Amino acid sequence: MSESLLSELKSELLAIADLNSAAMVLEWDQSTYMPAAGADARGRQIALLGELAHARRTAPRMTELFRGLSAVAERDDLDGALVRRARKQWERATCVPTSLVSEIKSHTARSYVAWTQAKPSGDFAAVRPFLEKTVELSRRYAECFPTREHILDPLIDANDPGMTTQSIRALFAALRAQLVPIVQAIAERPAPDRGFLERHFPADAQLAFGAEVAKELGYDFARGRQDLTVHPFMIRFAADDIRITTRVDEHDLSDALFGTIHEAGHAMYEQGIAHALDGTPLGEGVSAGVHESQSRLWENLVGRSRAFWARFLPIAQARFPEQLGDVDLDTFYRGINRVERSLVRTESDEVTYNLHVMLRFDLEVQLLEGSLKVADLPEAWDARMASDLGVRPSSPTQGCMQDVHWYCTTIGGTFQGYALGNVIAAQVFESARAAMPDLDARLSGGDFASLRGWLTENLYQHGARYEPDELVKRVTGKPIAIDAFVRHLKAKYGALYGVTF
Numbered sequence: 417m418s419e420s421l422l423s424e425l426k427s428e429l430l431a432i433a434d435l436n437s438a439a440m441v442l443e444w445d446q447s448t449y450m451p452a453a454g455a456d457a458r459g460r461q462i463a464l465l466g467e468l469a470h471a472r473r474t475a476p477r478m479t480e481l482f483r484g485l486s487a488v489a490e491r492d493d494l495d496g497a498l499v500r501r502a503r504k505q506w507e508r509a510t511c512v513p514t515s516l517v518s519e520i521k522s523h524t525a526r527s528y529v530a531w532t533q534a535k536p537s538g539d540f541a542a543v544r545p546f547l548e549k550t551v552e553l554s555r556r557y558a559e560c561f562p563t564r565e566h567i568l569d570p571l572i573d574a575n576d577p578g579m580t581t582q583s584i585r586a587l588f589a590a591l592r593a594q595l596v597p598i599v600q601a602i603a604e605r606p607a608p609d610r611g612f613l614e615r616h617f618p619a620d621a622q623l624a625f626g627a628e629v630a631k632e633l634g635y636d637f638a639r640g641r642q643d644l645t646v647h648p649f650m651i652r653f654a655a656d657d658i659r660i661t662t663r664v665d666e667h668d669l670s671d672a673l674f675g676t677i678h679e680a681g682h683a684m685y686e687q688g689i690a691h692a693l694d695g696t697p698l699g700e701g702v703s704a705g706v707h708e709s710q711s712r713l714w715e716n717l718v719g720r721s722r723a724f725w726a727r728f729l730p731i732a733q734a735r736f737p738e739q740l741g742d743v744d745l746d747t748f749y750r751g752i753n754r755v756e757r758s759l760v761r762t763e764s765d766e767v768t769y770n771l772h773v774m775l776r777f778d779l780e781v782q783l784l785e786g787s788l789k790v791a792d793l794p795e796a797w798d799a800r801m802a803s804d805l806g807v808r809p810s811s812p813t814q815g816c817m818q819d820v821h822w823y824c825t826t827i828g829g830t831f832q833g834y835a836l837g838n839v840i841a842a843q844v845f846e847s848a849r850a851a852m853p854d855l856d857a858r859l860s861g862g863d864f865a866s867l868r869g870w871l872t873e874n875l876y877q878h879g880a881r882y883e884p885d886e887l888v889k890r891v892t893g894k895p896i897a898i899d900a901f902v903r904h905l906k907a908k909y910g911a912l913y914g915v916t917f
């Protein structure tokens with residue numbers, strides 16, 4: 417009995433996954449090749465596919481299927497995990513009235529346009545009424561979910577299952593206490609030169625170099641491709657079609673290069689998921705935090721290591737002899753790891769990055785709790801920048817209007833994933849290093865397959881089978897914690913800046 421219900425559920429879930437993938441192909445095209453004039457029709461087409469998927473997911477038959485499969489959901493095997501994750505997605509889809517979903521969509525579409533117009537001049541007054549409405553809608557959205565201790569909990573749970581406002585607050589408070597003095601100590605030391613990264617690097621040569629690096633790390637171009645876009649992303653249509661995008665700044669080598677390694681890290685995670693899980697709710701990265709841990713692991717822990725550049729600097733110099741011929745390994749390594757107390761999150765380094773994220777998380781908690789008024793947001797932002805990073809934005813353009821997130825969707829639930837990613841990446845990498853004590857020698861010798869194989873075996877292949885905390889425990893033997901990340905920063909940047917932490 418339950419076997420036939422299970423196969424009916426799986427075929428229904430595959431149809432939903434295919435509808436969603438078809439919508440994603442349209443989104444990918446919109447962000448890469450579509451003429452801007454196609455936006456209206458494209459929006460309509462994507463919305464229609466979304467409605468079809470939603471209708472199938474919330475069909476009355478689903479209630480019967482999940483009722484009939486309640487015993488399977490208790491099981492410890494793959495099917496048990498599949499039914500649990502599908503049931504959770506179904507519950508989330510049925511919790512929120514369709515009318516509220518459309519209200520949020522049409523409001524945030526207008527808010528996004530207002531933000532793009534007001535951002536260049538930092539005209540916060542122009543976006544303020546939109547943001548006030550977004551806070552209200554975000555609260556109403558969160559209130560649709562019956563089980564929650566904090567208003568932000570359901571929003572966090574959507575992206576980082578198992579985490580709560582409480583658990584993230586505790587983790588972030590401990591992390592902030594460690595980071596602020598590290599940044600302070602580094603700021604007092606002389607800054608390394610990175611001018612050589614800002615020489616002229618032609619776009620075509622940068623793209624070719626980025627593709628060579630991604631390929632050598634193990635991103636499989638036979639099951640993917642790379643295209644240009646404005647805001648780079650990775651996207652999965654199916655197990656054998658996982659694409660990355662990038663952008664190029666001809667006057668900064670690091671933008672395209674580290675962006676490409678970052679997206680390739682996301683993509684290698686997806687490419688490593690067991691084929692058998694494709695088209696099911698388990699055939700995807702398990703959470704925002706774990707996903708970001710894999711992009712950051714490859715971008716920062718591998719891509720900004722001395723071992724990596726022992727391998728790739730000669731290759732970069734052969735491609736860019738005039739620009740990099742006079743730069744030695746030590747200078748290069750120091751330059752790509754320069755720590756700066758900067759205003760903009762997306763341009764920030766490995767050490768300061770999490771401070772930018774935690775500031776956003778704390779402010780969105782306060783906005784949703786009602787303890788911070790939207791009108792007071794710019795000042796609250798600037799004050800926190802001053803206390804954490806020692807810099808103060810001169811305009812909201814580089815302050816609370818810099819990121820698109822709060823202006824294009826509901827507020828809450830997305831930023832924590834970026835910081836969790838850095839934390840989890842260090843923890844996973846420390847375990848990989850313990851399993852392969854000669855890891856640095858392997859990386860500098862161009863052997864990236866060992867690390868990728870270890871990650872695939874221990875983490876990637878499982879997709880979303882295990883909840884994030886359980887997965888991290890299986891990989892590292894410990895629950896998610898900041899220790900490995902702090903150890904990594906102190907060791908790497910202590911040596912780089914001649915500071916004893």
Ligand code: ZN
Pocket residue numbers: 678682708711
């Ligand atoms: Zn990412």
